[in-house]
Amino acid sequence: AQRVTQPEKLLSVFKGAPVELKCNYSYSGSPELFWYVQYSRQRLQLLLRHISRESIKGFTADLNKGETSFHLKKPFAQEEDSAMYYCALLTGTASKLTFGTGTRLQVTL
Amino acid sequence: DAGVIQSPRHEVTEMGQEVTLRCKPISGHNSLFWYRQTMMRGLELLIYFNNNVPIDDSGMPEDRFSAKMPNASFSTLKIQPSEPRDSAVYFCASREFAGELFFGEGSRLTVL
Numbered sequence: 089a090q091r092v093t094q095p096e097k098l099l100s101v102f103k104g105a106p107v108e109l110k111c112n113y114s115y116s117g118s119p120e121l122f123w124y125v126q127y128s129r130q131r132l133q134l135l136l137r138h139i140s141r142e143s144i145k146g147f148t149a150d151l152n153k154g155e156t157s158f159h160l161k162k163p164f165a166q167e168e169d170s171a172m173y174y175c176a177l178l179t180g181t182a183s184k185l186t187f188g189t190g191t192r193l194q195v196t197l
Numbered sequence: 198d199a200g201v202i203q204s205p206r207h208e209v210t211e212m213g214q215e216v217t218l219r220c221k222p223i224s225g226h227n228s229l230f231w232y233r234q235t236m237m238r239g240l241e242l243l244i245y246f247n248n249n250v251p252i253d254d255s256g257m258p259e260d261r262f263s264a265k266m267p268n269a270s271f272s273t274l275k276i277q278p279s280e281p282r283d284s285a286v287y288f289c290a291s292r293e294f295a296g297e298l299f300f301g302e303g304s305r306l307t308v309l
Binding site: 094137176187 | 230238241252297300302
């Protein structure tokens with residue numbers, strides 16, 4: 089069965105410090121992975137997807153099939169990055185999207 | 198388009214009462230998902246529909262939970278009878294095939 093693991097519930101960093109939010113997945117097929125973000129009092133929204141290989145708001149994520157990981161990275165954290173981040177895995181022909189438990193990123197001055 | 202619309206935004210009820218949460222997906226989207234969000238378990242997929250047909254309801258906690266999608270523009274999630282442990286934020290989301298998943302603002306349920 090597919091599974092997404094985000095080992096950290098809370099990650100606290102200083103403004104300007106590098107950020108890495110960890111995500112590991114378990115799936116026997118070919119994975120498609122996403123990062124979603126939920127800012128305070130807002131709805132969940134797509135941040136980026138691995139097939140697009142783009143950088144959004146300075147964030148990047150590389151799919152590492154050998155390590156079954158899809159970590160989210162940003163070289164310099166900003167206050168406005170404080171939010172809840174969810175890693176998600178798309179599987180199956182019926183397009184089931186499974187989320188991890190989420191990591192709260194807190195950027196402090 | 199106003200996006201995915203959920204109602205009610207907040208619901209406070211007493212244990213044993215029936216709760217009905219509603220969702221209107223984005224027009225043209227053919228997949229609809231119901232998720233439950235809690236601090237301990239994050240986002241859990243309860244059930245999803247493709248073209249109004251339930252595909253996977255393995256995430257529905259127990260028989261007290263049921264979901265329907267009578268047409269392409271409306272879905273309900275019902276809890277009967279409700280229990281305090283059902284307190285959570287329930288999200289509805291929709292997408293086109295292979296497209297981005299769009300979420301509603303959620304329905305915050307409190308069962309006393």
